Amino acid sequence: MTGRCWAVVPAAGAGARMGSATPKQYLSLAGRRVIEWSLAPLLRLDEMATIVVATSAGDPWWRDIAPGSDKLRRVDGGARRQDSVLLGLRALETVADTDDWVLVHDAARPCLPDEDLAELLSRVAADSVGGLLACPVRDTLKHASGDGRVDRTIPRDDLWQALTPQVFRYGPLRAALESAAEAGVEVTDEAAAMERAGYSPLLVPGSPVNIKITRPGDIALASAFLEGR
Numbered sequence: 321m322t323g324r325c326w327a328v329v330p331a332a333g334a335g336a337r338m339g340s341a342t343p344k345q346y347l348s349l350a351g352r353r354v355i356e357w358s359l360a361p362l363l364r365l366d367e368m369a370t371i372v373v374a375t376s377a378g379d380p381w382w383r384d385i386a387p388g389s390d391k392l393r394r395v396d397g398g399a400r401r402q403d404s405v406l407l408g409l410r411a412l413e414t415v416a417d418t419d420d421w422v423l424v425h426d427a428a429r430p431c432l433p434d435e436d437l438a439e440l441l442s443r444v445a446a447d448s449v450g451g452l453l454a455c456p457v458r459d460t461l462k463h464a465s466g467d468g469r470v471d472r473t474i475p476r477d478d479l480w481q482a483l484t485p486q487v488f489r490y491g492p493l494r495a496a497l498e499s500a501a502e503a504g505v506e507v508t509d510e511a512a513a514m515e516r517a518g519y520s521p522l523l524v525p526g527s528p529v530n531i532k533i534t535r536p537g538d539i540a541l542a543s544a545f546l547e548g549r
């Protein structure tokens with residue numbers, strides 16, 4: 321990728337599935353906080369201009385851990401992930417050009433390999449739409465009937481699990497998220513907003529170690545991945 325790029329890191333979630341009072345992005349992990357690990361590969365990019373971190377309003381954790389970098393800027397996030405990302409994008413309005421690339425990465429994904437990020441940026445640089453890291457689904461998928469039993473098996477061919485970062489151009493991504501918000505449509509990642517706007521994001525194969533901290537056992541898993549590097 322040539323030229324500058326921007327990033328938005330949604331970090332305003334409460335992480336209810338973790339069952340801890342501290343949101344998952346601020347939990348301790350291999351000597352640092354989860355979010356510090358998530359930000360580190362983005363901060364290592366030479367072309368990164370500014371990383372907007374969207375935290376909940378009145379977040380008491382961010383100021384204690386904010387890694388010292390003048391590339392970081394904090395804004396208040398929103399009720400859903402898509403709202404937090406949109407608020408982060410709006411904060412870049414006066415500095416980002418419509419064709420600039422914006423990378424969106426979950427604060428709760430601390431194991432992003434530098435090689436995956438480099439591969440994503442180089443593949444996307446040659447693409448008109450943009451894309452995302454993703455993993456082909458490896459297990460057989462079952463659909464549940466509601467009573468805890470299987471009612472059918474879903475063919476996994478052509479199914480991918482979406483990861484982050486996801487990288488799109490500022491103008492089209494912002495327009496896609498503004499449009500979803502206006503229409504009251506829920507989109508669980510940036511690619512879904514772009515698909516709704518008629519684009520076909522590029523799938524860039526990424527490592528399955530790039531997990532999103534979601535459940536209590538994930539901290540031990542992420543710690544094993546990071547310490548094994």
Ligand code: C5P
Pocket residue numbers: 329330331332333334335345374397398399400401402404405426427428429532533534
């Ligand atoms: O809850 P989930 O695992 O989908 O969250 C993914 C990312 O989105 C996390 O980094 C979380 O902090 C962020 N998020 C947010 N604003 C919300 C909900 C989640 O920034 N309202």
